[in-house]
Amino acid sequence: MTTPHRPTATGSRARVLGRVRAALADVPPAERPDEVLVARDYLDVHDTGGPGELTDLLHENLTEYRAHVHRTTRARLPETIAELLAVRGSGSVVTPPGLPPEWLSGTGIVRVPDDPTGTPLTAARLDAADSTLTGCAVAIAETGTLVLDAGTGQGRRALTLVPDHHVCVVRAPEQVVASLPLALPRLDPSRPLTWISGPSATSDIELERVEGVHGPRTLEVVLVTGS
Amino acid sequence: MSAPSETFLGFPAFPEAAHDAVRDRELRRTMRHATHTIRDKRARAVAELADWDELRTAGAQLKERTLRHLPHYLEQLEEAVTRAGGTVHWAADAAEANRIVAELVRETGEQEVVKVKSMATQEIGLNEALAAEDITAYETDLAELIVQLGRDRPSHILVPAIHRDRRQIQEIFRERMADWGRTAPENLTDDPVQLAEAARLHLREKFLNARVAVSGANFMIAETGTMVVVESEGNGRMCLTLPDTLITVAGIEKVVPTWRDLEVFLQTLPRSSTAERMNPYTSTWTGTTDGDGPRAFHLVLLDNGRTDTLADQVGRQALRCIRCSACLNVCPVYERTGGHAYGSVYPGPIGAVLTPQLHGIQSEVGASLPYASSLCGACYDVCPVAIDIPEVLVHLRERIAEQGGKGHRLEKAAVNAAGWVLNHPRALEVGERLASLTRRLQPKRLPGPGAAQWTRSRDLPELPARSFRAWWKENR
Known part of the structure; x- marks a missing residue:
């Protein structure tokens, strides 16, 4: 997109940068940014433990933030997904491109596939769907966080936002990292990322936590372990 | 500016x-x-x-x-x-x-x-x-x-x-x-x-x-x-x-x-x-x-005042703020006044250092905010980017005092008068004796601009029956 030339814009750029430089007159001109000390003496990981313990920690922290967590194996995954959609009473499920078809092989539920390059689902269509099923890019045990990077099996950001019920499949242990410092190098900032720690919530009324405002009010996480 | x-x-x-x-x-x-x-x-x-x-x-x-x-x-x-x-x-x-x-x-x-x-x-x-x-x-x-x-x-x-x-x-x-x-x-x-x-x-x-x-x-x-x-x-x-x-x-x-x-x-x-x-x-x-x-x-x-803030080598640290609001939640002043009293979208301790720097200390609000603190330091303790808010508050008070104004002229006059009395021991002794003799007659609150404001929320110290200097003369 081209923006029409704004006569004031370039003037303000020079003006603001000029003021910033003038304000920093005390900084020696030869000083380089990396010469200003940043001591990264903090820990990479707080809870050390084996891969099994990490999955337990993720489970525990997700539950504490009111996500519903289900443990299953790869073989039983379709059954688990079918079961939780049935218990929820969902009539339709939004599916992103690249979602493994076997994940929904245990249920006859109406699929609402998103086709971003052809006809993407409108916000209204997403609003009318009951559930969304996706994978994730990485999960962080210490904070109980799922990160979605709009990649294969995750889809556009809107898919996990508008429907009221989000089912997210996490492959453990390979997608689970212990901490934030270990998660960041695995993520590509050029992709749009959504970090999810429990369902939508607010504490705006007397600082009392209420789950479920605008995002999905129910977050179900399926931890897939073993073969 | x-x-x-x-x-x-x-x-x-x-x-x-x-x-x-x-x-x-x-x-x-x-x-x-x-x-x-x-x-x-x-x-x-x-x-x-x-x-x-x-x-x-x-x-x-x-x-x-x-x-x-x-x-x-x-x-x-x-x-x-x-x-x-x-x-x-x-x-x-x-x-x-x-x-x-x-x-x-x-x-x-x-x-x-x-x-x-x-x-x-x-x-x-x-x-x-x-x-x-x-x-x-x-x-x-x-x-x-x-x-x-x-x-x-x-x-x-x-x-x-x-x-x-x-x-x-x-x-x-x-x-x-x-x-x-x-x-x-x-x-x-x-x-x-x-x-x-x-x-x-x-x-x-x-x-x-x-x-x-x-x-x-x-x-x-x-x-x-x-x-x-x-x-x-x-x-x-x-x-x-x-x-x-x-x-x-x-x-x-x-x-x-x-x-x-x-x-x-x-x-x-x-x-x-x-x-x-x-x-x-x-x-x-x-x-x-x-x-x-x-x-x-x-x-x-x-920008909107940020470069002015940046130019102050002490006040600059306020720009580290990540708007977490932890300093508001621990502040004894904020707890009692609420946020509206700060007259700015940035209330609490961080507001008391940010608002005067972004908008200037010439206005009445800007000049009053650095005093909206007991300097207890709880804000500094909880700040996740270690902004020394009390340090900036004191620094801003100094800048405000330097720019003068009604309150500060009275303060200077009072300090000058006190300096003269303390430099003249005879005058001090007479003053002390007079003060002790009239102690029952003294009001709890002082009249007049400045003094009235001060004593509205603070008790005047009770004067002793005689001064230390008098006691010393008799007992050494």
């Missing part, structure tokens, strides 16, 4: 505003409950991390590095955002930022925008400026919605409606929601779950139909051009994802050098603000992405 923001004028200075606020029993009770709840939770969340001090130090150092080399990082950011398909605009002051945003909205042909909670857009009075251009801005954060519907002012950085209790919110929703869109459900009670549901229903169609959104940014990554917005409700995701055009307004100090630096701030910010290990939703985006989210992204970089 940039022009003071128009939203800033017209409020009483802190002492007058606080005078009324501390007498509001309901407000005192609401504020006490809220601040104590959150401060205890924060302490527990922070205690979970054995390396909190190291994270705090690293956060402060990262911000110092950025501030000392701000031109470098701003230019790097601009280049990265542009490369990723975004457009960067520079605004020297509030008026210019508002003009840029209004023009960008007009270019889309829309007359409504949905807004993510943002301190920067409040600071510049964007909603009012857009309204003057016939553009309606809908606040979508629950607390901001309460403030907007109630024609109120925010009183807390994180929870702008912290001064409202559930019954008041119920009333506001019942009476005002219809003016802005979908009416509140019938039989709406004051149950927070029901109130949140009412907000969800009220805003739903706005989100689904919105074409333009305005947001702030918690962090901007210079290296990659990535924007970061941290939130809880999902209103942020709605605004950042569904509209065609996204306009982000952020202060120039929000930039941080690298993607990796988030490993510090995303650990310290949620624990300091909402006392959570991680907030429910964090969105990051870089320019525009084909087929996902807005097709046009504009970043408005705002």
Whole structure:
């Protein structure tokens, strides 16, 4: 997109940068940014433990933030997904491109596939769907966080936002990292990322936590372990 | 010196505003409950991390590095955002930022925008400026919605409606929601779950139909051009994802050098603000992405007094602030006065150092805020980027005293008189004797300008029957 030339814009750029430089007159001109000390003496990981313990920690922290967590194996995954959609009473499920078809092989539920390059689902269509099923890019045990990077099996950001019920499949242990410092190098900032720690919530009324405002009010996480 | 923001004028200075606020029993009770709840939770969340001090130090150092080399990082950011398909605009002051945003909205042909909670857009009075251009801005954060519907002012950085209790919110929703869109459900009670549901229903169609959104940014990554917005409700995701055009307004100090630096701030910010290990939703985006989210992204970089703040080598550290609001929640002054008394969108201890620096110390409000503190230092202890707020407060008091003014002239005269008496022992002795003899006749409060103000809230020390010097003469 081209923006029409704004006569004031370039003037303000020079003006603001000029003021910033003038304000920093005390900084020696030869000083380089990396010469200003940043001591990264903090820990990479707080809870050390084996891969099994990490999955337990993720489970525990997700539950504490009111996500519903289900443990299953790869073989039983379709059954688990079918079961939780049935218990929820969902009539339709939004599916992103690249979602493994076997994940929904245990249920006859109406699929609402998103086709971003052809006809993407409108916000209204997403609003009318009951559930969304996706994978994730990485999960962080210490904070109980799922990160979605709009990649294969995750889809556009809107898919996990508008429907009221989000089912997210996490492959453990390979997608689970212990901490934030270990998660960041695995993520590509050029992709749009959504970090999810429990369902939508607010504490705006007397600082009392209420789950479920605008995002999905129910977050179900399926931890897939073993073969 | 940039022009003071128009939203800033017209409020009483802190002492007058606080005078009324501390007498509001309901407000005192609401504020006490809220601040104590959150401060205890924060302490527990922070205690979970054995390396909190190291994270705090690293956060402060990262911000110092950025501030000392701000031109470098701003230019790097601009280049990265542009490369990723975004457009960067520079605004020297509030008026210019508002003009840029209004023009960008007009270019889309829309007359409504949905807004993510943002301190920067409040600071510049964007909603009012857009309204003057016939553009309606809908606040979508629950607390901001309460403030907007109630024609109120925010009183807390994180929870702008912290001064409202559930019954008041119920009333506001019942009476005002219809003016802005979908009416509140019938039989709406004051149950927070029901109130949140009412907000969800009220805003739903706005989100689904919105074409333009305005947001702030918690962090901007210079290296990659990535924007970061941290939130809880999902209103942020709605605004950042569904509209065609996204306009982000952020202060120039929000930039941080690298993607990796988030490993510090995303650990310290949620624990300091909402006392959570991680907030429910964090969105990051870089320019525009084909087929996902807005097709046009504009970043408005705002100065509006920040360079004046940067020029002060002591006061500069206030620009490290990541707007967590931990300092508000622990402040004994804020707890008792509430946020409105500070007369600015930035209340509490950080507001007392930020507002006078952004808008100047010439105004009555600006000159009064650095005194809105007992200098107890609780704010410094909890600050996740180690801003020494008491140090900046004292420094600002010094600047204010230097610029003079009525109070300071009296103070100087009093100190000069005291100096003369102390230099003349005979005069001191006579004075002491007179004071002791008349002690029963002395009032508890002093009359006159300055003295009356001082003794209104402080007891005068009782004079002893005789002075130490007299006692010494008799007993040595």
